[in-house]
Amino acid sequence: MLPKTESACFVIADISGYTSFLAGVELDHAHDIIADVMDTVVRCLRPPFRLAKFEGDAAFFYAVNDKVDGSLLQDAIESAYFAFRKRRRNIKQATSCECSACSKMENLDLKFVSHHGEFIKHRMAGREEIAGRDVIVIHRLLKNAVNERLGGHAYALYSDPCIQAMGIDPVGQDLVEHRESIDIIGDVKCWVRDLEKAWEKENDRQRNEVTRDKAAMVIEFDIAAPRPTVWEYFILPGQRPKWRGADEVREMSESGRRGVGTINHCMHGAHAIIEEVIDWRPFDYLTLTTLLPMPGAPKVLMTYAFSESADGGTHIEIRVAKPKPKDKAFIEQVGAEFQKNITNEVATLRLMLEGQKGAQAAVEEPALPVSAERFLTQPVHAR
Numbered sequence: 001m002l003p004k005t006e007s008a009c010f011v012i013a014d015i016s017g018y019t020s021f022l023a024g025v026e027l028d029h030a031h032d033i034i035a036d037v038m039d040t041v042v043r044c045l046r047p048p049f050r051l052a053k054f055e056g057d058a059a060f061f062y063a064v065n066d067k068v069d070g071s072l073l074q075d076a077i078e079s080a081y082f083a084f085r086k087r088r089r090n091i092k093q094a095t096s097c098e099c100s101a102c103s104k105m106e107n108l109d110l111k112f113v114s115h116h117g118e119f120i121k122h123r124m125a126g127r128e129e130i131a132g133r134d135v136i137v138i139h140r141l142l143k144n145a146v147n148e149r150l151g152g153h154a155y156a157l158y159s160d161p162c163i164q165a166m167g168i169d170p171v172g173q174d175l176v177e178h179r180e181s182i183d184i185i186g187d188v189k190c191w192v193r194d195l196e197k198a199w200e201k202e203n204d205r206q207r208n209e210v211t212r213d214k215a216a217m218v219i220e221f222d223i224a225a226p227r228p229t230v231w232e233y234f235i236l237p238g239q240r241p242k243w244r245g246a247d248e249v250r251e252m253s254e255s256g257r258r259g260v261g262t263i264n265h266c267m268h269g270a271h272a273i274i275e276e277v278i279d280w281r282p283f284d285y286l287t288l289t290t291l292l293p294m295p296g297a298p299k300v301l302m303t304y305a306f307s308e309s310a311d312g313g314t315h316i317e318i319r320v321a322k323p324k325p326k327d328k329a330f331i332e333q334v335g336a337e338f339q340k341n342i343t344n345e346v347a348t349l350r351l352m353l354e355g356q357k358g359a360q361a362a363v364e365e366p367a368l369p370v371s372a373e374r375f376l377t378q379p380v381h382a383r
């Protein structure tokens with residue numbers, strides 16, 4: 001049987017500074033640090049992506065699709081970068097090791113390249129590989145001149161075919177045009193985001209989270225599905241009506257990218273529940289106000305928080321903020337009904353997502369590298 005041609009979004013996450021990092025450092029600690037970085041990135045991108053293979057200092061991912069949710073792809077890449085920066089910072093703060101590998105860890109950074117195109121699967125050396133012209137293209141795009149433009153900053157580069165599959169306005173979403181020349185296809189238009197600037201913006205942005213101690217009500221659930229998948233079903237307009245009580249979700253965002261300022265109209269017949277996002281931290285939490293179509297209804301502030309369980313599942317907390325005194329009676333009136341409805345809806349979602357678990361587990365993927373964390377357990381001190 002001839003291989004089947006499929007469409008996919010491809011992503012390569014590449015460790016910058018890898019070669020110079022390995023030169024002249026303690027290899028045991030260096031191996032553990034690199035393994036730790038790779039593990040952090042893979043866990044953030046898988047799902048929605050599948051890991052095709054590790055390529056030395058890079059990880060190659062793909063997701064089979066004809067169209068790509070532009071907000072979700074950018075959130076996944078940026079969340080992976082933010083997780084890497086937090087992990088690098090936490091290791092630095094936690095270790096007392098003075099070896100060369102640990103002292104040079106700060107020089108490691110990440111870059112991401114994303115492309116959309118076609119591929120086929122074939123078996124090589126006993127394992128499944130993906131191949132095709134577009135697989136070659138994304139690897140050629142990895143060797144680019146973006147560093148010269150950004151001064152060595154971390155970045156995410158999206159090919160124009162990827163932008164087209166995302167269906168976004170790149171200029172309206174603050175992406176910068178860039179061009180590369182590839183011998184097999186010629187001039188390639190690309191779009192770039194400076195991830196160093198995105199990280200600075202993320203750190204400077206004020207958090208607006210309803211914490212447990214500030215909540216009037218906390219509703220908790222567990223779903224045996226990965227956190228990015230659960231997040232997707234909670235936030236995508238096309239996924240929410242599959243398990244929640246809305247007939248349709250109409251999403252409005254000024255830039256076209258989902259996030260702070262996005263307004264959702266959750267349609268229930270002729271009536272709409274109006275949500276406004278006021279904090280957005282994929283895949284940790286989102287905070288929004290909810291206005292019910294009831295006379296005198298106040299805006300209800302709530303946070304949906306998602307944390308990874310020890311078994312790889314997701315723990316969800318819906319935290320409803322303590323109301324103003326004048327609104328307390330209203331919250332008490334609708335609170336019990338909301339809890340009943342969301343409990344039934346999450347039960348539906350749980351059946352949907354946990355039913356997918358077997359299919360996901362059947363996908364053949366490389367094993368994650370294992371870090372022994374010797375940079376923490378076996379520190380080296382200068383004499």
